[in-house]
Amino acid sequence: MQKPLDPAGLFEYLDELGVKHTTITHPPLFTVAESQAYRLESNGAHTKNLFVKDKKGKIFLLTVGDNAVVDLKQVHHLIGASGRVSFCKAELLMELLGVIPGSVTVLGAVNDRGIQVQVVLDEALMHNDIINAHPLTNEATTSISREDLMVFLRATGHEPLIVKLSADEADMSSTTAQEA
Template sequence: MADLRRSLEEFLERLDIDTTCTDHPEVFTVEEMMPHVAHLSGAATKNLFLKDKRKKGLWLLSARHDRRLDLGEVSRRLGLGGGNLRLADEAALLETLGVRQGCVTPLALFLESARAVTVVLDRDLTDGGHQRLYFHPMTNSATMGLKPDDLLRFLRETAHEPVLLSLD
């Protein structure tokens, strides 16, 4: 994972994207992560790697860490019909993003050359006035912060135009 993190950092440096990074013990849930990042100014995120059970599409959903998510409602808002989004299995996660469960992050999209993943961002992440947004940098033993505009630029540079969806 250290090599993947370094590759991400180099990619972000080439884009001239300023980041901050906090190392911490390995965590597997947002709840485990929060004591290590509560001092940071901005929005910690939770990230879900999903599949559409009908069309077999892949989705990466990012929302503020404390946001309650109803996947049925998200599915309906995306025009997929209710109840069609499910968590993708770890094999799909490894094959598509190169990370394992507990490390899901939109930052892994710099490795996803097939452009098979649709990114969905809670509109609050980009329009909520957050100083920084925090994601795992390819490993769940660190948390990386970047400005909302830089996240959008990163996604566009990797050819992943995000769907901005209000999850209120």
């Protein structure tokens, strides 16, 4: 098994592809809430990621905006999963994406050389010109354009599925208010 790329290897790969990227470093961030202090340093949409599998073992990486709400009880209908999804174990995350929990990122597709993970991008996220993601570590944030994200994913062999995965928190509260 090939050793996963580290951030330096990822940046070299992005450079080889001609993908423009900028990265800021910061203390390790494990949650969206912790990352809020670093938002002012980077423009664009910040992401959160869900690494899940279905009952037949098919693996999905769901990438959404950091304020998005994903209904894990229903998302399988949107992504073509066999039944409800559940979170994958940390060992599988390291094996396939080369990252640890807290560092899950769409950029981890670079390490999925066997193309075992279906990358799913939230349609709302793809309305942003700039996408921010961890560069295989939660000690930095890398910004790339929406178009370059697609170039990167396709170069890794991942044709992403783009679907409406979520509603943002404001949408969820207005839906709840309307239902009440």
